Amino acid sequence: MNSTSSKKIQRMAIIGMLAALVFVFTFIGIDIPSPLGKTKLHFGNVMCLLAGILFGGLPGGLAAGIGSALFDLMDPLWAPEFWITFINKFVMGFVAGILMKKLPIANLNVRQAVAALCGSLSYSLLYVIKNVLKGVLVKGFAWGVAIGETVTVKLPVTLVNGLIAVVCSVILAAALRPALKKAGLFRENLT
Secondary structure, rough: OOOOHHHHHHHHHHHHHHHHHHHHHHOOOEEEEOOOOOOEOOHHHHHHHHHHHHHHHHHHHHHHHHHHHHHOOOOOHHHHHHHHHHHHHOOOOOOOHHHHHHHOOOOOOHHHEEEHHHHHHHHHHHHHHHHHHHHHHHHHOOHHHHHHOOOOOOOHHHHHHHHHHHHHHHHHHHHHEEEEEEEEEEOOOOO
16 A cells, blocks of 8 residues: 555544544533524534644544534434534534644644634534524524524524633643654644
8 A cells, every 4th residue: 555545544534533523522512402493512513623723624624524414413303404514514623724724823822722713603603694594494483583592592502612612622632732743643734
């Protein structure tokens, strides 16, 4: 097996492992019922951001999207939207990974925090847009009702999830980066 094939296989294995971690950590949380449907305070977003800031935009995005979409497929309430979740979580991991690589911030911890925060905020924005559109187009709510319900019920949970994810992913990245480098699984130029 040549070096290129070996790297591709390693990359696929890392994406699969990270997707599994996103899937498992999404189970760890608290379901919160709301008039717009169920929402959840969980730790899956920590893994979505961690995948991006450690392994780059494409691997992080794929791991976040695949793991989260698989989680949605396990719940009949969320299964019809699994493809939307894939897109939204992909964006979260992708933005964090791309910014981690591209931001001109010398301090690694600050760059990780900014990249994770931007990934989290990009997901939060997409999540709010999805819920407003779903409220209007699927559930038949008036725009004001859909926006009001989303902003008062779903947005606070999403922002708390996002803040927890940013803090935890930056702490975990700092702890894992040396071990990943030593194991040869971390490359600065991975995209």
